Amino acid sequence: MDAAAGPGTGAGSGPGGLPVANRLARTPDHFAAAVMTGGVTAALIHNDTDAIVLVPGLRARGVRVPEDPAVIAYADEVAGPVDVPPSAVAPAKYELGARAADLLPDRPAGDEGPRRYLEPLPRLNVRA
Structure with missing residues (x-):
């Protein structure tokens, strides 16, 4: 953080001028309050990791x-091996990469022809 700029205005600041570390530290407080009022399930x-x-x-x-809120992780790279693993959405990264690699030989450099859209579906790993 730039000392001259003051707190909450440096490169580590987020929306509202709060330092990112302060916002992250407050997240459980805000989330818990939202759950307790019945607004978040x-x-x-x-x-x-988050x-x-x-x-x-x-x-x-x-x-x-x-029981109160379901917490679902996105990525499922490290969620499984922890003591109480959260349910997680696992994007089909490897499938997407393999399909993209298969398409590469069909697309010469500089080719501006029609594009192909791949929509591999993620997998939901329900735990706990």
């Missing part, structure tokens, strides 16, 4: 996960 958290860190913070505030 689930959250899709990108990425696994979901894994969020769950103990919610439990420390009296929120029962997954």
Whole structure:
């Protein structure tokens, strides 16, 4: 952070001028409050690490996960091996990469012909 700019205005600042670390530290408080008022019943958290860190913070505030809110991670790269793994959406990254590699030989460099759209579906791994 630029000391001359003051708190909440440096490269580590987010919307509203709050330093990113402060916003992340407050996330369990805000989320728990939203769950307790009945406004939130689930959250899709990108990425696994953030979901894994969020769950103990919610439990420390009296929120029962997954009974009160469902917490679903997105990516499913590290969500499975933790003590209480969250459910996770696993994008079909390898399938997408393999299909894209298969298409490459059909597209010469500089070719501006029609595009192909691939829509591999993610997998939902339900846990807990």
